[in-house]
Amino acid sequence: MELLVLDGNSILNRAFYGIKLLTTKEGLYTNGIYGFMTVLQKLEKEVQPDATAIAFDLNAPTFRHKRYAGYKANRHGMPEELAQQLPNLKKLLTLLGYRLVTCEGYEADDILGTLGAACTRRKDTCVIATGDRDSLQLVGPYVSVRLARTKYGQPQVTLYDEQRVMEEFGVTPPEMIEIKALQGDSSDCIPGVRGIGPKGAGQLIQQYHSIDYIYDHLKELDIRESMRQKLENGRESAYLSRELGTIRTDVPVGTDIQGYVRGPVQKQEATDLMRRLEFFKMLESLDLGDTVEQSNPAEADTAVALVLHPDIEQLCSKLKADGHLYLAGIFEGRSLQRLSVVHKQAVFLLESPQEWDRVFALHLPCCTFDSKLLYLAVESSGAELLVETDALLAAYLLNPTAKSYSYAHLCQEYGIPLPSSVTPKGLQPQDLMRMDTLSACGQWQSLPQLCSVLEKNISEANQTTLLQNIEQPLARILAHMEQAGFAVDAKRIAAYGDVLAQKADALQKQIWEEVGYEFNLNSPKQLGEALFVKLGLPHGKKTKSGWSTSAAVLENLRYDNPVVELVLQYRTVSKLKSTYCDGLLKVIAPDERIHSSFNQTETRTGRISSTEPNLQNIPVRTDIGRELRRFFVAKPGCVLIDADYSQIELRVLAHTANDKNMIDAFRSGEDIHRATAAQVFHMPEEMVTPLMRSRAKAVNFGIVYGIGAFSLSKQLHITRQEADAYIRDYLQHYSGINDYMQRMVEEAKQKGYAETIFGRRRYLPELKSSNFNLRSFGERVARNMPIQGAAADIIKIAMIHVENRLHREGLSSQLILQVHDELIVEAPEAEAETAKALLQEEMENAAQLSVPLVADAKIGKTWYEAKA
The missing domain is CATH 1.20.1060.10 (Taq DNA Polymerase; Chain T, domain 4)
Structure with a gap:
């Protein structure tokens, strides 16, 4: 039989330092656990053991501490971020059926040695996995060591057998401890012989094999006299070091392999814990099956009927009687291929545009997943989609830093069972070749449950208005913009x-x-x-x-x-x-326009992003880059109207911080950067030079992004002392901003998240970190997210209002692009002035702040002209 034995503390420790700190939304640290589990999965796949034992140290003195008071005396305690992970790791391993082994007075290394020795006596195979080279002394005919570590987030395992040890170190495995006896081990405070390092120790043991031989023949050895004197002076230390470094093989723990055969998995509890740790991909790879407890035994059967080629009239009649729809699309790019309609315990699969249009024409409120794509499908039919809940957007609001918002991921996260089996009904011969694809549609049977859970969580987070009045209406606007594109x-x-x-x-x-x-x-x-x-x-x-x-x-x-x-x-x-x-x-599409994709769930602040291509990234800082805007044009008979918010983030800051001086400056129509320069440089505004204004502008915007003196000094090419003085004078004049900065950090620490005036949140577990850099990052985000996020919310509200009003007033003009704080409308020449006034008015009235919102709008035949 083959036994796999892991040094739990060693592998966890290396995983913790090999992966950047990871946290869940609620602030649980997980990087060490994640790294440990990936190493364990890799080992089990490679070794395929009959049994697995996982040894851990106890937080208590061992015989080594009693033997030598200096043993590991330089070791600091576990970082809090790592210590928090150990109980959850042990709990998870236990739930997954693994046997954990500890023994008071001994270290995990000694348990590894004991189990390895027992396997050798029985002539069973033992694979020891550890991050510690000390265990190489245990390698033998039946024992191999796999040095495991995590590098760049990936598990790496190196196999050591007797041959590999001899090739790399020039000694046999048992002689490794003889080397340590001479060179010592600074990490464990094992003293060794003073003056003898790794090279000298290695050469001595390669030649003489043991410290016993060396000390028995010390006077006859062919070595330098200075070396002989060092050895003589360190005789007692050498023997102490060998005793401390020798891994014991007689720890009183069970050694029967059968005792370490993996036990039954406690599926429900393990799944719940992994969801709490947000290990969704790993949960899929462990294949724990359907483990969601059902409150109603009748609901325990998660088999679903997938109805192919349904009677569309009969289906529409049933849906109309329900008064509600659950819809999900299967898309290729922006093109709808199949529409899944969930009704009762069945999923009805509609594969023709005529059938889709019949369902859309019911004009029923619906719950869906990724409504933007459905809006694109509805566009051609002329029907109206009434979205009540978009599960994708709801999940994004609840956790804006999640790595994935896939449907399967969300079902795992919120404990919604996916169908355990799919039974196709109405199967026809032509369907047989695509059963795998069709069966995947059965997953949408869980959509009603997922939407229900998300609606409840959104309500508890007071984000219903944000979802229903901003994010979901915006999806329709973005679909229209994608459909329209931008002529080039x-x-x-x-x-x-x-x-x-x-x-x-x-x-x-x-x-x-x-x-x-x-x-x-x-x-x-x-x-x-x-x-x-x-x-x-x-x-x-x-x-x-x-x-x-x-x-x-x-x-x-x-x-x-x-x-x-x-x-x-x-x-x-x-x-x-x-x-x-x-x-x-x-x-460029056949219609000679570029149709970018606009994403609502990519950024952590709520900003919209653009991809394929990213039109928000067209260069503007250099003349040569700005030339590209000349090639973005209005279609024949039309013009472009470009409107840009003026200093929206600073205006949001003034409102949120309720800073009197900044509010007064904006209300009076002053140049805020010139006014700031006058205060920072202590001079009348009329004496402020362009350089002074430029530096004040950098401070103004830098404050929004949490800039420090070091970064500001590099940006302005000034000394750190000058930069520090700029920031200090700025916060002294705008004292409300200074109070705001401190208040936002304290509130975020208490709540666990930063929040905009519209209820958008970003969770900040970093604020609890003992790591200074990570904690400082959390504090910067706590200060600037409410500003950046609110600015993103305002531009979204403006987009919704602009589009709605254009439609309400019967204009042909349409919104075609959003770039951060800028909106572009393509308008027939006859509507240009009307659309311009409308665009500017709706942007300036998108939110009621204590300072006016100002938008500057211009008209041109090209983007370059409209932006000039």
């Missing part, structure tokens, strides 16, 4: 790409001439050699793969040599060519 001039994009290619070639030749030879500018290694070896630029940062040529490194060298500026220009031009010109040409 493909020929001019291609021509500009050619211009950029020529500019990149010219810059490359210039760089080659400055350096003195040709090389691949896109190779960091070759560029690093050119800059730091050939040109000898200072302050280079070398990594394992060569010199770092990151943007941050080059920015610091910008003024040390003209070639650095050329390289930065080359990178800018090359990126514009490849990412934007070439990239945009690839995604």
Whole structure:
């Protein structure tokens, strides 16, 4: 038989430090547990043992501590973030049927040694898994050691048998402890022999094999006299060190393999704990089956009938009688392929647009998953979708930092059973080839339960208004925007790409001439050699793969040599060519428009993001980047109206912090950056220079993002003392802002989350961390999330109001793009002025704050003209 034995503390410890700190929404630390479990799964897959024992240390002195008071005296206690994880790990392992082993007075290493020795006596195979090389002394004919660690979040396991130990260390496994007797072990405070390090200890044992032989023949050994004297002086310490470092094989624990055969899994309890730890993917891989307890025994059967080719008239009649719909779509891109309608215990599968339109035409309130995609499907039918609950958006509001919002993930998280089996009804011969695909539709049978749970949680979090009045209506707006797209001039994009290619070639030749030879500018290694070896630029940062040529490194060298500026220009031009010109040409649709995807569940602050392509990322900071906006155009007969909020985040800050000075400045229509500069630099506003205003602007916006003196000093190229003085003077003048900063952190610590004025939350377990950097991050987020999140909420409200009013007033103008605080409407020329006034009015009245919201709107034939 084969026994797998794990050193629990060692593997947990290495997992904890090998994975960045992870927490659940409620603040449970989980990175160590997660790493441990991935190592355990990897080991079990590779070893496939008959039994598994997991040994843990006890928080009590061992015989080693009693023998030597200095043993492990330099060890600090477990970090609180790790200590919190140990009970949950042990509980989870127990629920999964594993046998945990401890013994007072001994360490986990000794339990490993005892079980390994017992296997050897029986000629059973034993695989020891640990992160500690001390266990290599246990390797033998029947015992192997797998050194396990977690690196970059991934489990890594290295096998050591007798041959591997001999090849790597030049000694037999039992001789490993003889080396430790001489060199000691600083991590465990084992003294060894003073003056003898790893190299000397290794050479002595390779030649003489044991400290017994060395001390029995000390006078005859062929060694330097100084070495002989060190050995003589350290004789007692060497024997003590060997005693401390020798792993015991006689611990009074059970050694029968049968006692470690994995027991029955307590499925329900294990599933509940893993959900609490938010190990949803791991829960899937463990395949614990359907473990959700049902309050009603009649509900315990989670088999579902999947009805293919239903009688649509009969189905619509039933749905109309219910007065409510549960809908879910299967999509390919934006295209609806199948519509699942959940009714009672059955899922009805509709596969033709005619059938979908019949259901949409019922105009019944519905619960669904990802309503934006359904809105796209409804668009062509002219019907109206009345969304009551979107499970995807509800889940996002409840946990905006989750890694996944997949339907299966959410069912696991909220304890909703997925169907255990699917029985197709109305099966036809042509359906047989696609049964796997069709059966997957049966999962939607759980949609009513999931929506019910999410509605309850949303209500308890006081987020019903946020969901129903902002997020869900916005999904319809985003669907319209995706459908509309943005017209582009493909020929001019291609021509500009050619211009950029020529500019990149010219810059490359210039760089080659400055350096003195040709090389691949896109190779960091070759560029690093050119800059730091050939040109000898200072302050280079070398990594394992060569010199770092990151943007941050080059920015610091910008003024040390003209070639650095050329390289930065080359990178800018090359990126514009490849990412934007070439990239945009690839995604132009047959209607000569670009149809980006807008995402509501990507960011943690509530901002909308854009992908495929990301139109929110079109460069604007450089003249050469801004040129790209010339190629985004209005369709014939139309113009673009671009409206941008003025300093919305600062206005939200003034309102939220209730700072009198900032409120007065905004109400009076002052230039807030000039007014701030006057206060920070202690001078009349008319004497504020453009540089002073620019620096005050950096402080204003930096405060919103929780900037510190160090970051501000780098941004403004000033000393840290100057930056600190700027921030100090700023907070002294805007004392309400200072009070707000402190209040937000304290409230977030008490509640466990930061919150906007509209009820959007971000949970902040980082605030409880003992790690200074992590805690500081949590404090920064607690200060700036309510501001950034509220600004995101306001622009969403504005989008809803603009779209609704355009429709209400019978205008053909339509919203086609949102970029952070900016909205773009495409309008027929005859409607332009009306639409412009409407857009500006709705943006400025999207929220009632203690300061006015200001939006500036302009009209142009291109995005560039409308933004100018």
